[in-house]
Amino acid sequence: MSTSGDFDCIVIGAGVQGSFTAYQLAKKNKKTLLLEQFVLPHSRGSSHGQTRIIRKAYEQNFYTHMMEECYELWAQLESEAGVKLYRQTGLLVMGPEKSENYQNIKDTLQTNKVPMVVLTHDIFSQHIPNVNLAKGDGALVDTTAGVLFADRTLKTVQGQFQKLGGVIRDNEKVTDIKPGPVVRVSTSVGVYHAKSLVITAGPWANKLLANTGLQLPLEVVKINVCYWKEKVPGSYSMKQRFPCFVQTECLESKVHIYGLPSNEYPGLMKVCYHMGSKTDPDQRDLQKDRSDIEILQHYIARCFPGLIPEPAIVESCLYTLTPDHHFVLDYHPAYSNIVIGAGFSGHGFKFGPIIGKLLCELSLGEVPSYDLSPFHIRRFQSKRNSAL
Numbered sequence: 001m002s003t004s005g006d007f008d009c010i011v012i013g014a015g016v017q018g019s020f021t022a023y024q025l026a027k028k029n030k031k032t033l034l035l036e037q038f039v040l041p042h043s044r045g046s047s048h049g050q051t052r053i054i055r056k057a058y059e060q061n062f063y064t065h066m067m068e069e070c071y072e073l074w075a076q077l078e079s080e081a082g083v084k085l086y087r088q089t090g091l092l093v094m095g096p097e098k099s100e101n102y103q104n105i106k107d108t109l110q111t112n113k114v115p116m117v118v119l120t121h122d123i124f125s126q127h128i129p130n131v132n133l134a135k136g137d138g139a140l141v142d143t144t145a146g147v148l149f150a151d152r153t154l155k156t157v158q159g160q161f162q163k164l165g166g167v168i169r170d171n172e173k174v175t176d177i178k179p180g181p182v183v184r185v186s187t188s189v190g191v192y193h194a195k196s197l198v199i200t201a202g203p204w205a206n207k208l209l210a211n212t213g214l215q216l217p218l219e220v221v222k223i224n225v226c227y228w229k230e231k232v233p234g235s236y237s238m239k240q241r242f243p244c245f246v247q248t249e250c251l252e253s254k255v256h257i258y259g260l261p262s263n264e265y266p267g268l269m270k271v272c273y274h275m276g277s278k279t280d281p282d283q284r285d286l287q288k289d290r291s292d293i294e295i296l297q298h299y300i301a302r303c304f305p306g307l308i309p310e311p312a313i314v315e316s317c318l319y320t321l322t323p324d325h326h327f328v329l330d331y332h333p334a335y336s337n338i339v340i341g342a343g344f345s346g347h348g349f350k351f352g353p354i355i356g357k358l359l360c361e362l363s364l365g366e367v368p369s370y371d372l373s374p375f376h377i378r379r380f381q382s383k384r385n386s387a388l
């Protein structure tokens, strides 16, 4: 086995979070190595696929607040690389008018002065054709929201990282971590040393953290990514300016249902259930539960009458959930030069640029730009699954 060099920082995992972290470190002239177990690009983790939603509509002010700067960082990357990564479509939020979830989102948008439009029942169908708004549901549009081009983002940010002198080694699985003032990282190919380490391993976080004596209360679930055929091609399309949507709760489900306008597969709209069944990331394809698809079929038949309520394509993706669905952005409790970004709970993509900035700040021992208390590991102290 070869010994292959010393770095200021090693980042494990070239998903959206690791790629943005490595890019931020390279921007600060840090000699950085980004390690990835699979050949890039790959579709086995959480960051693949063509599209993701970006929005400021959140129940918690701290996310909306972070998104203000995050939009600027997305725009900076677009202009630096000369690539389009974001398309504004707006996000339609629907949910029981009096429910806590719906009201919290509305309040957060108002408090943070985010441009939005409230759609009452009498004007709803003028603005949003081909959608049935349930009786008792409120509807609003976060007009800042839109679609991020996910695969294109990873290619772009990894490319920019390399242009800055960063090193990517893919097809190289990390097999061991030896903490210390200089961290020693062993892979299937070699051994590396660095002053600091960032672990952004997505669904594999706990498998890697086991090497450092830490387990977080993370649950990995498989998401069935469903695409539904338009009865009239283009009726829910990005070109026709159809928005993304989130249904906070409905007759069929207490769990969010969300969708993006048709784009990547012409004539097919992506509509998904924001939960899945437990899986081991290395055994993803053995998890065959489709009960979520039945829920989606009922919802689509009732609320999206222009879609055929039978999925035309079903792809797979993984969420890594924390108990409160907030992220983990923190130092390792025992080693101050090991930083962890994990548990992005199915909503982390849009935050990629700001998470990269924050994990970079932590790994350089700088004061983070935001209050990270909602993301600290110690909030899990009373949870059964954690071994801190």
Ligand SMILES: Cc1cc2nc3c(=O)[nH]c(=O)nc-3n(C[C@H](O)[C@H](O)[C@H](O)COP(=O)(O)OP(=O)(O)OC[C@H]3O[C@@H](n4cnc5c(N)ncnc54)[C@H](O)[C@@H]3O)c2cc1C
Pocket (backbone or CB within 6 Å): 012, 013, 014, 015, 016, 017, 018, 035, 036, 037, 038, 044, 045, 046, 047, 048, 051, 052, 053, 054, 172, 173, 174, 175, 200, 201, 202, 203, 204, 205, 208, 223, 225, 272, 317, 318, 319, 341, 342, 344, 345, 346, 347, 348, 349, 350, 351
């Ligand atoms: C279906 C679906 C829809 C989503 N929709 C949205 C959305 O609309 N908006 C939004 O903001 N977010 C969304 N998300 C969430 C978002 O995509 C994730 O939060 C984000 O991609 C997580 O990125 P990550 O870098 O943490 O994980 P990953 O992308 O999984 O990256 C982790 C990487 O680490 C590598 N790795 C792991 N172990 C090792 C090892 N031992 N050695 C080397 N490499 C290793 C893995 O191979 C992987 O490439 C969605 C997610 C899914 C699945």
Ligand SMILES: O=C(O)[C@@H]1CCCC=N1
Pocket (backbone or CB within 6 Å): 053, 054, 055, 246, 256, 258, 274, 346, 347, 348
């Ligand atoms: O993060 C997002 O915007 C999407 C839609 C809502 C549920 C999770 N992911």
